[in-house]
Amino acid sequence: MENKEKLEGYKFWEKLGRPTKLVAPMVDQSELAWRMLSRKYGAELCYTPMLHASVFLRDPQYRIDGLASCPEDRPLIVQFCANDPDILTKSALLAQDHCDAVDINLGCPQTIAKRGNYGAFLGENWELVTKLIKACHEKLSVPVTCKIRIFTDVEKTVQYAKMIERAGCQLLTVHGRTKEMKGPMTGLASWEHIKAVKDAVKIPVFANGNIQYKADVDRCINQTGVDGVMIAEGNLHDPCLFVGKKTIIWEIALEYLQCAVKYPCPASYARGHVFKICHHGLQRHTRARDLLASSKDIQDMKTAVEVLRDICTQSCGVGKENSVSDDALPMPHWFCQPYVRPAPKPKENRKERPSSTDSGEISKKKLKKMMKRCMKNTSLDLEGLDSAEKVKKLSKIIEAKPNKVTYDICVKCGNPSSTRCVFHLCKPCCKIRAKEVYVFCTVHRNFVPKTK
Structure with missing residues (x-):
């Protein structure tokens, strides 16, 4: 299908029903059952969990699970993570008949995304990002959308968004945090960055971040001018957030x-x-x-x-007039409400770990670890040496040893896997997968079919 037959920008947004309330793509969290519950309570557009394009392409069962849906589960956008335009395009072609658009994940900040070179860690490789978007835009019959994180610099964020728009993105979601803002360091999302992007591009923009109550949705739209608001963690703790229902x-x-x-x-x-x-x-x-x-x-x-x-x-005494709660929460603990991560403790309040000093002093625990590491392939003679001399000798041995061997990562569980495994999985995951598809893995020797 030629590119001109596809709806673009605001025409595409109108075809979706002009959604303003969205549930984000969440790994192992935005499955069909959760999407249907979210739609019941106000969600107007949902995403599948993030799918690995390479696994999606080679694993039929992963493809079936990722595309699980029903007629009521629309509009729906399928999200992929990838760093190869060819693999991404082939995977998206397999998914395009099951969704209304394909989203490219350019915002995942997790360590696994850093190892796999996708998500927010593609933000410094604008040439590759352009190729990913352009390849899908030219070959798919459905529009391409993107989800990004911001840079610290507002102008750099704006230029990044404009580059994504030029490459063929038809709808952009901006998470107002940098890739470093996660876990205890999450902090507040910057609506200033989101507003700057909205003012700079001509395609629909969705905001993500700082949405904990229904009132935050309207406040975000009014302050940033975005076309819709996406929620993730707020939705997980309160599925009724969009309707403002006080739920037990x-x-x-x-x-x-x-x-x-x-x-x-x-x-x-x-x-x-x-x-x-x-x-x-x-x-x-x-x-x-x-x-x-x-x-x-x-x-x-x-x-x-x-x-x-x-x-x-x-x-x-829930349900009675004399119900009591001594929680330091906005509402009693039996109501759905946001979870706020505790801030990291100041460094001065943390217990400092013992470390080596100029005099050569070192903790017994660290010295024991160094000795254990060196004794694997080296015979040690440390008799008569003081602590500083031991550290010096052990350090030389460690520096002389070859770099640590790196392994491929199992796409199912994240443990080390074998490149020769037919599924690119670790042994336990390979065993399960081999039985499902009735295939024999010559590396792990899993699932040997019975013969007469």
Whole structure:
């Protein structure tokens, strides 16, 4: 299909239904069951979890799981991470008939993205980013969208967004944090950067970051002028955020588990969702938390949620006029509400670890580690040496040893894998996959078919 037949920019946004409330693509979190629950409570556009383009291309089961959907699950955008234009295009061609657009992940800040050279770590390679977007824009029958993180410099962020627009992106989501802002260092997203991008480009722009309550959605749109707001973590802790409904944690958790029965997903996905929905209640009532942690299926999770409900009802008087809560939270712990990560402790309050000094002093623990590392292939003679001399000798041995061997990463679990494995997996994952597709791996020697 020629490029001119595709809807672009605001015409494409209008075809989607002019969505202003979006649920972000989240690995192992935005599966079909969660998307359907989110749509029930106000989400107007959803994304699949981030899919690895290379795995999607070679693994049929991964492809089936990633594209799991239903007629009510629209509009839908499929998101890929990749660093090879050819592989990305081939994968996107397999997905284009199952979605309304293909999104390229240029915003993932995790360590695995750094190792795999994708996500936010492509932000310094503008030439490759251009090739990825342009290849999809020219060959797909559906529009291409992108999700990015900002740079510290506003002008650099604006130029990056304009370059992405020129390459063929038809809709841009801007997460107002840099790739370094994650975990304890997350901090507040910069709406100033998002507004600058919105003012500079001619395509629809969505904002991501700082959305914890329904009021934040309107405030973000008014301050930045964006066309819509995307939520991720706020959605996980409160699926009803877009409608502003005050929801009791066990009620929405049980409703999600019903969705997980109707639209099956791995137990780990469902367990993770229940943990986040009930986070504040589980922090207070550890008996229910332990039950949920040991749950193996949906029924076990349902039992854990019901135990949490009973404990709250009996000990806190939930549902009665005299209900009490001594939580330092905006609302009692049995209501869905945001989770705010604690700020990192100041350096002066941290307990300093012992380290080597100019005099050569070193902790016994560190010296023991150095000796263990050197003894693998070297015979040591440290008798009669003081601590400083031992450190000096061990350091020379370590420096003389060859660089540490690096391994490929298993695409399923992140452990070291073999390049010769037919699935590019580690041995445990290969064993499971070999049985699923009835294929024999000559490296791991998994799944030997029975013969007469």
